[in-house]
Amino acid sequence: MPFLRRPTLLLLGLLALSACATRPPASEPEALAEYEQANDPLEPFNRTMYTVHNGLDTVLLRPAAEFYRFFLPQPVRTGVRNALGNLRSPVILINDVLQGETRRSATTLARFLMNSTFGIGGVFDVAKEVGLPGHSEDFGQTLAVWGLDEGPFLFVPLLGPSNPRDLAGFGVDVAADPVGWAIREGDSTAEALGWTRYGLTVVDTREGLIEALDSINETSLDPYATLRSAYRQRRRNDVRNGRPTGEAPAATLGTGLDVTEPAGPAR
Amino acid sequence: MNRRSLLAVALATPTALPLLAASPARAEMDINQAASFIDSTGQELVAALNSNQPIAARRQRVAQILRNAVDVGGVGRFILGRWWRVATPAEQQEYMKLFEETLIRNLSARFGEYQGVRFSLGRAQQRTEDDVLVNTIIERPNTAPFSLDWRVSDVGGRPQVVDVIAEGTSLRLTQRSEYSSVVSRNGGQVSALLDAMRRQIAALAAREGR
8 A cells, every 4th residue: 555655654753753641650550540441642642633633624624514515405415425335335345244244244235236226326225225224344343353453542634533453444445445446447537536436425424423523522521532432432332333242342352253143134 | 016917027028138138239120111211201301302491491301300310420420430539528519510510501502403302212131230221213303313322220229321322432431531531631630620511511501592
C-alpha cells in the first residue's frame, strides 16, 4: 500500500514529537485500572489530533454534510446510502468469509445479487424488505476475530477514533476492494466515478452522524473522552456482531469459527 | 398470638429462614418482571413526553418517573467511580444532586425532539442472575428507528434501571470515562467536575426555553 507510506511516516514523526501520558504507579491500582481501561498512552498527541480534526470538521465536513442534507431530499439520500452500501458489499463479503461467518456471508451475497438487479444498481434495498437486512464488516474486525489486539487508541483527523488494528484494516479494505480495482483499471470516467464515490461516502457518513455528534458536543463535559470510550465499546460489540458475552468480551475472540450463532431468523 | 398463627409461624420458619438468608446476597431478577417494568415505565415516559402540558410540568413528571425507575444513587456512584472516595461528604451530596438534575435536564432539553416518540418491546434476556437486559425499539417521526437496551436489576426489592446500552455502548461506562477524565485533567479535583456539571445544567436549562 504505497499510498499509506507517507502519512504513516508523518504520523510517526508527530508521535515522536509529542509527549506520552504518564502511566500511574502500581501503588495506585484504581488509577492504573482506569489508565488501562482508557487504553490511551498517546493521549496528549491524540488530543492534539482531535483538535485538528474538530477544526477540519467545523469548516469542511459538517458544512458539507449540512449542504448535502439541505439540497437533497430524504429519498435521494436514502438511495445514495443504499447504493454506497451495495458497492461496499464485496468487501463485507470478503470479511464475512474470512471470519468464518457462513450465514452472514450468504446474507451479504444474496443481498448484493438482489439489490444490484431488482434494486436497480443498489439504489433500493429490496433485500431488506424481504427480511435480509444488511450488516457491516471490515478488516479491522476480521483481525480482531483472528485474535489481534487493538493496540493503543488513536485519533486520526478526518477519520475519527481508531487504533492501529482498525487503521490497518481500513487500509486493507481500501486496497482489497474489487470495486476499487475496477475503477483503477478503467478510463477517466471510471476514475471520476471513483472519486465521486469516495466523496459521497464521506458526506453520507458525516450526514448520518450530525445528530449524534452534535449531541455529544453539547452534552459531554469531555467529548474526546466520550468518543474514546464509545468507540472502543462499539467496536467490541461490532466484532462480536452484537452478540452478548457476559462481562468478559475479550475472551470470546477465539478461533473465529463461530458456533454460537442462534438458530433464529437472520438479524 | 393465638395457637393457629403460632403453628403457621412454626411451620413456615424452616422454609422461610433460608429464603431470608439468601435474599440480600442474591436478589434474582425475573425476566418477565423486568420486561413488564420497562414496558410500564416506557408507557409513562412516552405519555409524559407527548403530553401538551407546559414544559415545567412535563419536566416535573419526567423527573418523577426517572426517580422511580432509575437507581439514581447507584448509577451516580458507579459513574463517579474511584473519585467517590476522594470527594468530601459535602461534594458527594452536591454531586448526587447535580447528577440527578443532569439526568432530568438532558431529557427535558429535548422535549421538542421527542414529540411523537413511540417504542416497542423487543426480547429480554437474562445477563446474570440479578441482571436482565430488556430491548426496546425507539421510533421518532422522520428518524430511523433505533434499538436501546435497558439493564434492569433488583435494587432494594424492586426492579430498577441501572444502565442504558445503545449498539453495545453502555451509557454509564461512557459517562464514567467522561467524568473521570474531567477530574483527572483538573488535578484530581472533584470540585472541578461539579463546576462543569453546574455549567452544563445551566446550558441545558437555557436550551429548554427555546
